[in-house]
Amino acid sequence: MRTKHSRTLARPLQFEPTTTGVTPEAAAYAAQSRAPATRRAYLNDTGRFAVWCVERGLSSLPASAETVANFLSWMAGSGFKSATIERNLVAISVAHSQVGVDSPRHCRLVRDVLRGIRRNLGVAPTRKRALMTSDVAAMLATTTGGVKGIRDRAILCLAFSAALRRGELVALDVSDFEFSRDGVLLRIRRSKGDQDGAGAVVGVPHGMSPDTCPVRQVRAWLATAGIAAGPVFRSVDRHGHVSGKRLSPKAVATIVKLLAKAVGIDPNTVGAHSLRAGLVTSALRAGKAEHAVMKHSRHTNVSVFRSYVREPSLFTGNVAAGLGL
Secondary structure, three states: OOOHHHHHHOOOOOOOOOOOOOOHHHHHHHHOOOOHHHHHHHHHHHHHHHHHHHHOOOOOOOOOHHHHHHHHHHHHHOOOOHHHHHHHHHHHHHHHHHOOOOOHHHOHHHHHHHHHHHHHHOOOOOOOOOOOHHHHHHHHHOOOOOHHHHHHHHHHHHHHHOOOOHHHHHOOEHHHEEEEOOEEEEEEOOEOOEOOOOOEEEEEEOOOOOOOOHHHHHHHHHHHHOOOOOEOOEEEOOOOOEEEEEOOHHHHHHHHHHHHHHOOOOHHHOOOHHHHHHHHHHHHHOOOOHHHHHHHHOOOOHHHHHHOOOHHHHHOOOOOOOOOO
């Protein structure tokens, strides 16, 4: 049983790059070698492992192959998914390498236990439902006319039309928008698939209806909130006051779930990523060329891109259709 004492003794393992003997500037760059989300995940994972070890009187750093193998087995028996278990193992391995000790990750015992867990639990991820065009339109119709409703409409329209990840959406500043007669050019400065910050520009055209047009909805939000610079999407309190703080990625997921629930969609089956998956699926279902959709969604790996495609689009142009059976 996890106790307060064990939580106090256990600390997340060190996984930052070793910076002994280097300048503060070099140390600062080394600290930025991993994305903030990766750093948070590693801290959470190594913290879990450290607590588990303290409770059993085991060493977490260095950890023996037997300790790590038993920890992975415990995770599998506690209901963690294969992907989470593998990420924990990577975090433990990185922590070992950063302090110059051998990682148990490559020991035969650990590899065999992980392979058995993968075979037993399976590795297929639990994917969120794609929110198709009709779903988004229905969700937009449930939004209120207040400041928060105007913001939520802009979020839904833009995230869907530009196939944005929630992190990309909340990172947008006013300076990233270039409005024109054709729509808006959107500059994505950094994303999950572009950790080095090469950047990308996405063209978002006007919608067919003013109520669902991403360009109009974003303009309406900026005008209503009086935002001329800085973060585009911000929190709004219950009195309709717009904060200067950037909206969090988690808040976007909450907005999507609440609006989905309002139209009868189980909120547990959707998330912010449902909008991105919905654009990809809807575009392919409408007959858009795969390479054009990939360019718009900024996918560089075909296998990853195709994993976004939800079942409805698999029947569009299906090779088994119209063969006389």
